[in-house]
Amino acid sequence: MSKPQPHKARKRFGQNFLHDVGIIRRIVACIAPKEGQRIVEIGPGKGALTEGIISATKRMDVVELDRDLIPILRVNLFRYPDLTVHEADAMKFDFSTLATEGNIRVVGNLPYNISTPLIFHLLSYAEKIDDMHFMLQKEVVVRLAARPGDSLYGRLSVMAQYYCQVESLFIVGPESFDPPPKVDSAIVRMTPHKTRPFVAQDLKTLEDMVRIGFHQRRKTLRNNYKGVLNDADFEALGIDPSLRPERLDVEDFVNIANLVSQKD
Numbered sequence: 732m733s734k735p736q737p738h739k740a741r742k743r744f745g746q747n748f749l750h751d752v753g754i755i756r757r758i759v760a761c762i763a764p765k766e767g768q769r770i771v772e773i774g775p776g777k778g779a780l781t782e783g784i785i786s787a788t789k790r791m792d793v794v795e796l797d798r799d800l801i802p803i804l805r806v807n808l809f810r811y812p813d814l815t816v817h818e819a820d821a822m823k824f825d826f827s828t829l830a831t832e833g834n835i836r837v838v839g840n841l842p843y844n845i846s847t848p849l850i851f852h853l854l855s856y857a858e859k860i861d862d863m864h865f866m867l868q869k870e871v872v873v874r875l876a877a878r879p880g881d882s883l884y885g886r887l888s889v890m891a892q893y894y895c896q897v898e899s900l901f902i903v904g905p906e907s908f909d910p911p912p913k914v915d916s917a918i919v920r921m922t923p924h925k926t927r928p929f930v931a932q933d934l935k936t937l938e939d940m941v942r943i944g945f946h947q948r949r950k951t952l953r954n955n956y957k958g959v960l961n962d963a964d965f966e967a968l969g970i971d972p973s974l975r976p977e978r979l980d981v982e983d984f985v986n987i988a989n990l991v992s993q994k995d
């Protein structure tokens with residue numbers, strides 16, 4: 732195997748490599764990998780998290796977009812013949828192809844520039860995923876875990892909590908990375924509901940209704956849903972139309988979506 736070239740972190744791939752061994756151990760302890768589990772890592776980079784996981788599971792799939800990192804990863808993890816590297820864009824990757832023998836677990840210190848659309852992409856595979864552990868910009872973790880009434884409660888919170896139980900685990904400072912990002916990071920655990928407490932008849936309608944609901948956060952529901960819901964609809968739903976969208980919980984949004992689906 733020829734010696735890989737030194738790698739300079741690439742901003743466009745959101746590369747901030749973890750080097751803090753204590754933090755890496757804490758993340759792996761939260762994941763608690765077990766032999767035989769099928770764990771998929773998004774953006775393994777040079778393998779900072781990968782080794783702690785594959786040393787327990789013995790096999791692993793990783794999805795990495797930067798082809799220049801792959802020789803470095805292979806050298807760093809040469810001891811593990813059952814590491815499967817997918818040179819691919821995780822945003823377009825079909826994760827169901829890895830869930831052929833049962834559900835997968837997903838982990839990653841995600842590229843922050845695409846973390847929100849990437850989470851939306853993964854949520855579409857929620858039924859095939861047992862759990863997800865991610866390092867994200869702290870603000871994104873706060874949004875994911877926010878409850879009705881919290882200042883950062885919004886579209887991301889509702890959609891994530893429709894599919895998953897969301898737990899914010901711990902904060903990681905910029906000094907744990909090379910190069911250090913400008914913001915704090917945090918670890919989140921997202922566990923897809925085995926049975927969903929509320930079921931939307933049509934997911935696209937739910938997504939649309941959540942987007943419309945939060946279109947203007949400072950406006951009332953009556954205003955945001957003008958032309959979609961009238962006062963009689965709000966009464967039937969038991970929702971006060973003079974409230975702001977941040978007061979609604981996941982069940983309210985599901986009820987709105989189901990009423991709209993019935994009307995269509």
Ligand code: SAM
Nearest residue numbers: 744747748749774775776779796797821840842
């Ligand atoms: N896991 C490594 C670590 O913790 O040191 C690297 C984390 S770094 C924040 C993000 C990683 O995601 C990089 O390796 C980057 O090349 C990779 N990446 C960026 N965009 C990607 C994409 N669309 N699909 C897959 N990997 C991607």
